[in-house]
Structure formats: structure tokens, C-alpha cells
Amino acid sequence: MLHAGSAHVYETLYPILFRIAYRICGNRNKAEDICQEAFIKYFERGEPLPDLEQTKYWLIRVLRNLALNHEKKKSRESKAYQRLARNSRQYTESGETEVLQEETRSLVQQALDRLPYKLRSVLVLKEYADLGYREISRILGISEGNVKVRVFRARERLALLLEDEL
Amino acid sequence: MNKPRLQAVILMLVVAGLRTQAQNTELDRIFQNQDLESLIDQALQLNITAKVLPPGETPVWNSAGSKVTLPGRSVAVRLVGDKLHIDVVFTPYQDANGELLLVAQGQVWMAGAQETRYFTTFKSVPVNAGEKVLFFPLGLSPHVAQGDTFTLQIEVEIYPYRKLLEKQKASAAE
Amino acid sequence: MSRSGLRCPSGDTLSAFVDGEVQAPWDQVLASHLQACPACLATVARIRRLRELLAADPLPSPELRPLPEGRERIRPVAVWKRRIALPVPAAAAAALAILALGVALALMAGRTRLPWMSIRHGPTGTTEVIVAAPIDDLEQLFRTLDQPPQTSGLLIRLPAGSRLLMMGEPQLVREADFSRGRR
Numbered sequence: 001m002l003h004a005g006s007a008h009v010y011e012t013l014y015p016i017l018f019r020i021a022y023r024i025c026g027n028r029n030k031a032e033d034i035c036q037e038a039f040i041k042y043f044e045r046g047e048p049l050p051d052l053e054q055t056k057y058w059l060i061r062v063l064r065n066l067a068l069n070h071e072k073k074k075s076r077e078s079k080a081y082q083r084l085a086r087n088s089r090q091y092t093e094s095g096e097t098e099v100l101q102e103e104t105r106s107l108v109q110q111a112l113d114r115l116p117y118k119l120r121s122v123l124v125l126k127e128y129a130d131l132g133y134r135e136i137s138r139i140l141g142i143s144e145g146n147v148k149v150r151v152f153r154a155r156e157r158l159a160l161l162l163e164d165e166l
Numbered sequence: 167m168n169k170p171r172l173q174a175v176i177l178m179l180v181v182a183g184l185r186t187q188a189q190n191t192e193l194d195r196i197f198q199n200q201d202l203e204s205l206i207d208q209a210l211q212l213n214i215t216a217k218v219l220p221p222g223e224t225p226v227w228n229s230a231g232s233k234v235t236l237p238g239r240s241v242a243v244r245l246v247g248d249k250l251h252i253d254v255v256f257t258p259y260q261d262a263n264g265e266l267l268l269v270a271q272g273q274v275w276m277a278g279a280q281e282t283r284y285f286t287t288f289k290s291v292p293v294n295a296g297e298k299v300l301f302f303p304l305g306l307s308p309h310v311a312q313g314d315t316f317t318l319q320i321e322v323e324i325y326p327y328r329k330l331l332e333k334q335k336a337s338a339a340e
Numbered sequence: 341m342s343r344s345g346l347r348c349p350s351g352d353t354l355s356a357f358v359d360g361e362v363q364a365p366w367d368q369v370l371a372s373h374l375q376a377c378p379a380c381l382a383t384v385a386r387i388r389r390l391r392e393l394l395a396a397d398p399l400p401s402p403e404l405r406p407l408p409e410g411r412e413r414i415r416p417v418a419v420w421k422r423r424i425a426l427p428v429p430a431a432a433a434a435a436l437a438i439l440a441l442g443v444a445l446a447l448m449a450g451r452t453r454l455p456w457m458s459i460r461h462g463p464t465g466t467t468e469v470i471v472a473a474p475i476d477d478l479e480q481l482f483r484t485l486d487q488p489p490q491t492s493g494l495l496i497r498l499p500a501g502s503r504l505l506m507m508g509e510p511q512l513v514r515e516a517d518f519s520r521g522r523r
Contacts, residue, residue, distance in 0.1 A: 305508030
């Protein structure tokens with residue numbers, strides 16, 4: 001499962017993976033979790049991939065699926081937790097409603113979080129994973145044209161959200 | 167109340183006290199107080215019911231038990247399944263005003279195909295006597311009505327033991 | 341194709357241009373257009389500024405959890421802040437127990453190889469240890485861990501074949517609050 005090159009792969013790629021995960025999820029704990037999970041899946045797969053680049057693409061693909069699942073869960077859970085929290089105000093001191101608390105995120109990250117998932121994930125791969133349209137299209141399984149449009153739309157929305165900063 | 171029953175209760179409490187790891191000083195302090203009635207006054211009965219709830223929320227299975235204990239003394243519950251093992255320790259606390267706090271410390275071992283997971287959790291909730299508290303050691307899916315997620319639910323009711331005894335005495339007298 | 345008066349390219353084309361994704365010779369065409377068209381130039385400048393803003397945004401630093409070796413120091417379990425104070429020894433004991441169990445699990449799973457192990461802390465009071473290897477026999481694990489059978493507690497056998505999974509954060513709630521929340 002773990003092999004000679006594992007530490008190197010992990011140390012080299014973890015920061016990139018984390019960066020992508022964080023930008024997509026907007027939550028550091030969740031980002032760390034899905035990064036760990038992605039690496040676990042990679043190491044469990046058996047045969048290591050021939051080079052770092054391929055490993056990186058493989059991991060990003062897995063990460064993106066995990067982030068998508070998280071995204072779906074997030075919207076379901078936040079509604080349930082919100083209902084629970086509304087009816088359990090006495091718990092506020094306890095910190096049990098921490099589940100709703102957000103860590104301080106930058107304005108940029110807050111704006112990213114407001115993008116719909118499809119736009120956000122493509123933009124993050126462009127801006128933070130240093131990938132070209134072709135690579136992104138392969139990872140996400142969509143056409144390059146689609147990538148181009150999504151990147152553009154994401155930028156348009158972000159520009160509106162971050163108007164004051166631009 | 168007749169003597170034999172009282173002694174049985176004391177015995178239960180003592181046994182519970184010896185087997186748990188909580189403060190021995192509290193136990194000593196309580197026993198130094200020769201008034202056994204006051205011991206009964208402090209005793210609490212925990213009614214514990216474990217249920218497995220399928221998506222429709224009508225329990226397909228439940229199992230129940232009770233334990234008498236003192237504030238600060240833990241009651242342990244162990245749930246054993248095929249690839250699942252859960253230990254929960256419930257500890258009721260009572261402050262000077264009679265307000266109750268229930269603490270649940272859960273440990274879950276889950277053996278999966280790919281990995282083994284161990285979770286531990288430490289939760290507490292203020293509660294009134296006679297109120298039901300729900301503990302979900304495996305968490306809760308917000309979409310319980312859909313899918314095939316089964317929910318494991320542990321219900322805990324805390325009753326002042328004194329009140330239960332009085333009720334029994336009253337119904338026995340009828 | 342470089343006549344003046346060329347219609348402005350679409351927004352997504354300009355965006356692709358900023359990304360260097362426009363193929364020759366169209367990139368040249370676009371470059372010339374930008375020289376003559378302040379509107380498109382402004383759009384391109386805006387996109388560039390946005391990219392700079394995104395790139396400059398600091399990340400929370402990832403805590404690189406060490407691979408095989410390395411035991412994380414377990415933070416003590418959060419102590420309750422309410423009027424009724426939790427006994428501190430219980431909290432500390434819980435923390436040590438977690439550490440010991442995590443290590444024992446890892447050793448049991450790994451045998452000669454060091455397994456992948458991660459320890460992480462959820463919102464108040466939850467800690468999770470994952471050992472990336474299956475442990476077939478939980479019974480044997482407990483014997484290894486020297487967990488005494490519960491003599492004074494309740495033992496409940498879960499129904500056979502029940503598919504129970506970890507679905508999320510464990511919850512401890514009053515039933516009254518829970519019912520209201522779910523309707």
C-alpha cells in the first residue's frame with residue numbers, strides 16, 4: 001500500500017491538492033479531510049502511477065469527486081442543522097452549534113463560495129491548480145469549449161462580487 | 167418502604183460506584199453521610215433504549231434497559247454488531263439547584279472493507295428529570311426519509327429514583 | 341483578417357486570451373484588436389486584475405500531517421464551560437485513551453508495515469481516527485487492547501446484518517428539541 005516513493009508524492013503534491021481543495025470547499029477542515037481521503041485512495045490503488053504529473057491529475061480527479069459529494073451534503077446538512085440550532089438555542093454557549101460556525105474566510109474565498117459549484121470548480125482548477133483548458137477538460141470530462149465558457153462566467157460573477165476590490 | 171428493598175438499592179448503587187472510575191471522594195463523602203435516605207434522594211434511574219430506525223422512522227428493532235446510579239457515576243452501554251462496536255458512557259450530573267446535565271462519551275469502532283475507523287465523541291446536554299434525550303452515536307442523516315440510511319438512536323430518560331419508588335409504593339398500595 | 345472595425349470578440353474569447361488559450365494566428369488578431377479597442381482592453385485588464393487578486397489571496401496553511409511516522413499530539417477534549425463543570429480528570433483520561441487506541445489500532449492494522457493513520461478533530465468533542473487498513477476481527481482487537489467486558493453496564497446486541505454507517509457528527513439532543521427541528 002505505502003511504498004518507497006509515497007512520502008515524496010505526498011509531500012510534493014499535498015500543498016497543491018490542499019490549495020485546490022480549500023478553494024473549492026471554502027473550509028479548511030473539510031479541505032484537509034478530502035485531501036487525506038484522496039491520498040488514501042491513491043495509496044490503496046496498488047500500482048503507483050508512473051510520474052508525478054499523472055499522479056497529480058489522478059488525485060485532482062478524485063478530489064473533485066469528493067468535493068462534489070461534500071457540496072451535495074453541505075446543502076442538505078446545513079438546512080437540517082439550521083433547524084436543529086433554531087430549536088436548541090440553549091446550546092449556544094456549549095459550542096455544539098460550532099458546526100454552523102465558519103472560520104474567517106477572506107473576501108476572495110467568500111466570493112468563491114458563492115459561485116455555483118460547476119463554475120467554482122472549473123475556475124479553481126484554472127487559477128489554483130495551474131492547469132490549461134485541455135487538462136481541465138480531461139479531468140472534468142467536459143469539452144474545452146465548456147471549460148472556456150465556465151471560466152468566463154465564473155470570472156464575470158466574481159468580478160461583480162469583488163467589485164470593490166478590483 | 168421495606169428494608170430488604172432498600173438494601174437491594176444500596177447494593178446496586180455501591181456496585182455501580184465501585185465499577186466506574188468517577189470520583190471516589192464523592193462516593194466516600196456520600197457514604198460518610200449515614201443517612202441512607204439521602205442516598206436514595208440523590209439516586210437517579212437511567213432508562214436506556216437503543217433503537218434502529220429505518221428511513222420510515224418506525225423502529226425495526228429496539229432494546230431497553232435501566233440502571234440506577236448517582237450523579238457523577240457513569241452508566242456504560244455497549245452495543246455490539248458484526249463490524250460495529252459502540253461503547254457509550256452516560257454520566258448524569260446534578261448541580262445544587264437540581265439541574266441535570268447528561269454527558270455522553272461515545273467510542274465507535276467500525277471495520278470497513280478498506281479501513282478501520284475509530285471515533286470518539288464527548289457531548290453533553292442539559293435536561294429535565296423525566297425528559298427524554300436522544301443520542302445518535304453514528305450521527306444523523308438529515309434526509310432520514312430517503313435512501314436506505316438506518317439511524318441508530320439511543321434514548322435516555324433520567325428519573326429521580328425516589329419518585330419511582332414512591333410511584334411503585336402508591337400502585338402497590340392500591 | 342485584420343481589417344479595422346472588426347467586431348469585438350465575445351467575453352469568453354477575451355477570457356481565454358488572458359489564459360493564453362487562443363491559438364495562433366487568432367491571438368495576434370486579438371492583440372491587434374485590443375490596441376484599437378479601449379472597451380475590450382478594459383475587459384482584459386479587469387480579468388487580469390481579478391486573476392491577480394485570486395492568486396494573491398493567502399491560504400490557511402495546511403498542516404501537513406506526517407505520513408507513517410509521527411504521532412500527533414492530541415489536544416485535550418474541550419472542557420464544558422457551563423455552570424456545571426466537568427471533572428477534568430475524565431477529560432484528560434479521554435484524551436490519553438484516544439491516543440493509546442489510535443496507536444493500538446494502527447499497530448494492529450499494520451503489523452510489519454506502518455499503516456496510514458490519521459487523527460482529526462471535529463467540532464466540539466469529537467475525534468476520529470482512521471487506519472487505512474481493514475481489521476477483520478474486532479474481537480481480537482479488543483483482546484489486544486485489553487478492554488474489559490462491561491460488567492456493570494448494559495450490553496445490547498445490534499440486529500444482525502444491520503447496515504449502520506457513520507453518517508455524521510454524533511448528536512446528543514433533548515427529544516423535544518429534536519422533534520421540533522425535524523418537522
